[in-house]
Amino acid sequence: xxxxxxxxxxxxxxRSRKGTVQALHDINLTLEDGEFVSVVGASGCxxxxxxxxxxxxxxxTAGELTLDGAPLLAAGKDRGMVFQQYTLYPWLSAQExxxxxxxxxxxxxxxxxxxxxxxxxxxxxxAGNYPFQLSGGMQQRVAIARxxxxxxxxxxxxxxxxxxDAQTRSLMQELLLSIWERxxxxxxxxxxxxxxxxxLADRICVLSTKPGRVREVIDVHxxxxxxxxxxxxxxxxxxxQHVRGLIHDEAARNTGFARILR
Amino acid sequence: xxxxxxxxxxxxTSVASAPKAPLLARRxxxxxxxxQRRTYWLxxxxxxxxVFALWAGLSYAGAVQNLFLxxxxxxxxxxxxxxxxxxxxxxxxxxxxxxxxxxxISSAVAIPVGLLMGSYKVFEASLEPPIDFMRYxxxxxxxxxxxxxxxxxxxxxxxxxxxAIFFQEVLLxxxxxxxxxxxxxxxAYTLGLSPAxxxxxxxxxxxxxxxxxxxxxxxxxxxxxxxxxxLVGATNGLGFQIQQAERYLNTPEIILGIxxxxxxxxxxxxxxxxxxxxxxPYMSRSAR
Numbered sequence: 043x044x045x046x047x048x049x050x051x052x053x054x055x056x057r058s059r060k061g062t063v064q065a066l067h068d069i070n071l072t073l074e075d076g077e078f079v080s081v082v083g084a085s086g087c088x089x090x091x092x093x094x095x096x097x098x099x100x101x102x103t104a105g106e107l108t109l110d111g112a113p114l115l116a117a118g119k120d121r122g123m124v125f126q127q128y129t130l131y132p133w134l135s136a137q138e139x140x141x142x143x144x145x146x147x148x149x150x151x152x153x154x155x156x157x158x159x160x161x162x163x164x165x166x167x168x169a170g171n172y173p174f175q176l177s178g179g180m181q182q183r184v185a186i187a188r189x190x191x192x193x194x195x196x197x198x199x200x201x202x203x204x205x206x207d208a209q210t211r212s213l214m215q216e217l218l219l220s221i222w223e224r225x226x227x228x229x230x231x232x233x234x235x236x237x238x239x240x241x242l243a244d245r246i247c248v249l250s251t252k253p254g255r256v257r258e259v260i261d262v263h264x265x266x267x268x269x270x271x272x273x274x275x276x277x278x279x280x281x282x283q284h285v286r287g288l289i290h291d292e293a294a295r296n297t298g299f300a301r302i303l304r
Numbered sequence: 305x306x307x308x309x310x311x312x313x314x315x316x317t318s319v320a321s322a323p324k325a326p327l328l329a330r331r332x333x334x335x336x337x338x339x340q341r342r343t344y345w346l347x348x349x350x351x352x353x354x355v356f357a358l359w360a361g362l363s364y365a366g367a368v369q370n371l372f373l374x375x376x377x378x379x380x381x382x383x384x385x386x387x388x389x390x391x392x393x394x395x396x397x398x399x400x401x402x403x404x405x406x407x408x409i410s411s412a413v414a415i416p417v418g419l420l421m422g423s424y425k426v427f428e429a430s431l432e433p434p435i436d437f438m439r440y441x442x443x444x445x446x447x448x449x450x451x452x453x454x455x456x457x458x459x460x461x462x463x464x465x466x467x468a469i470f471f472q473e474v475l476l477x478x479x480x481x482x483x484x485x486x487x488x489x490x491x492a493y494t495l496g497l498s499p500a501x502x503x504x505x506x507x508x509x510x511x512x513x514x515x516x517x518x519x520x521x522x523x524x525x526x527x528x529x530x531x532x533x534x535l536v537g538a539t540n541g542l543g544f545q546i547q548q549a550e551r552y553l554n555t556p557e558i559i560l561g562i563x564x565x566x567x568x569x570x571x572x573x574x575x576x577x578x579x580x581x582x583x584x585p586y587m588s589r590s591a592r
Contacts, residue, residue, distance in 0.1 A: 099490050117493035129491040132586045133509055143495035174586045192495065 045110040045195035045228055047073040047096065052105035054091055064253035065091050069105070071247055071256065076226040080239035081247045082285065084293035088254030089232045093200050096230060097123050109195065119143060122189030126201040128181045130173040136160060137169040140188045159187040162221060179210040183217070190221070196228040203238070212270060215241055223267055236285050241273055248288050251296045257288055374556040379563070382556035391545070396564060398541040399534065402458065403526045406465025411519055414473040421474070422481025423503050435471050443468035443529055447536050456537040468529035473522040480514030481507060513584040520576035527569050
């Protein structure tokens with residue numbers, strides 16, 4: 043089910059009347075079969091753009107993207123996407139939302155599949171509820187179920203827990219890990235939260251800013267299955283210190299904070 | 305905790321002035337605070353009664369001559385007479401038929417065209433300038449021309465209604481479509497939908513509550529122009545009846561016509577609101 047994603051020399055330049063802005067420069071990254079990779083970087087480093095390119099929502103200006111050797115050109119069901127914003131369709135119930143990407147299946151089977159994946163995220167009892175009747179965390183769980191139901195070979199997540207409160211976020215991280223331990227999907231996870239990036243990933247890809255390029259790829263050797271308490275261990279904290287150091291100065295420099303914080 | 309400061313102070317003052325505080329707090333109007341259904345209707349009825357009372361007071365007391373402002377009794381008598389001579393209901397029927405037809409034809413064109421204009425820039429670029437041009441030319445200015453083209457037929461009335469409604473409506477539908485959150489569209493692509501299906505199943509469906517609201521507003525314009533169209537070159541309808549009454553200085557019949565149009569407008573408006581509330585429960589403020 044999982045797949046290998048390869049990015050070779052990916053570039054992204056945005057052109058507008060005011061001129062051109064290079065968002066991504068020479069991105070090389072390989073996501074092995076079943077690997078969990080986090081992408082972190084200061085705001086504006088192009089990490090979301092990178093994910094949108096992989097998702098097929100944005101064309102790369104140059105470079106090559108392949109999934110199991112096949113070039114990625116347009117959006118498709120082989121990549122399941124979860125956004126930060128709540129993207130459940132408000133006119134559909136939780137179950138209908140999950141069914142939305144399964145139109146190719148016969149009705150009965152579609153319903154069964156949707157309910158199976160709602161069960162995976164623990165929301166089978168809420169199948170008939172509409173998004174406005176669900177909390178933010180529950181909506182994101184339905185969104186994860188919707189992405190998983192496509193049976194994608196890779197899961198793309200763009201700060202999926204960014205809008206949630208700290209407690210819910212930490213529970214969502216554990217839920218995501220438990221799903222990943224079971225299915226061993228490849229996951230490309232974009233976040234600005236360094237703790238989150240370390241806690242979840244096998245490897246962390248740190249992007250620098252303007253243009254975004256791969257500053258460093260760091261292996262995370264924390265034992266799996268992981269649990270919340272590991273975030274207090276020294277190995278975790280050393281990593282965190284290192285990643286923070288990579289990002290912090292740059293964030294300050296690029297957002298005008300550097301001048302006033304001296 | 306961080307947002308609780310204002311409520312916190314409120315709680316403190318209510319402790320200070322113990323028993324009276326909750327009553328005072330209840331009286332203060334709060335932004336967007338929902339009110340009870342019964343309160344809503346009560347207020348609506350009271351405001352209508354006040355308008356009626358003002359009219360009754362001015363006319364019965366003779367503050368304004370009855371020729372200019374007839375009394376409610378006179379208007380009621382006009383209604384009874386018109387009903388007995390059998391012209392009231394056919395006039396109402398003729399007007400309602402025209403407006404419903406004009407509205408349906410305009411909307412049947414405006415919704416798909418607006419959907420395309422909002423979804424594809426090519427359509428917006430090629431259609432918006434001519435539509436804007438037509439929108440700023442007053443529909444009334446087309447009455448003489450349409451009379452030459454179509455005579456006093458129903459077609460002529462529908463053409464004017466179309467000109468009056470369509471060119472406003474289509475731009476509002478376009479805006480409804482443009483307001484669809486872009487992440488809904490992105491999401492649909494990643495779920496494997498083709499662009500045509502995205503337009504139909506996501507963009508249209510997402511814009512639908514806004515479109516229904518646009519329909520309600522369009523119906524309002526329809527009523528305005530219906531009367532205009534019936535004042536010139538019509539042989540029946542509420543506008544025609546008002547115009548006939550004017551010839552004989554029959555102000556009770558004029559007022560009667562105005563009241564009927566107002567009531568019909570109110571009924572249509574409420575129907576649209578009821579449909580909206582039923583079809584889109586997720587759009588209410590309390591739902592978000």
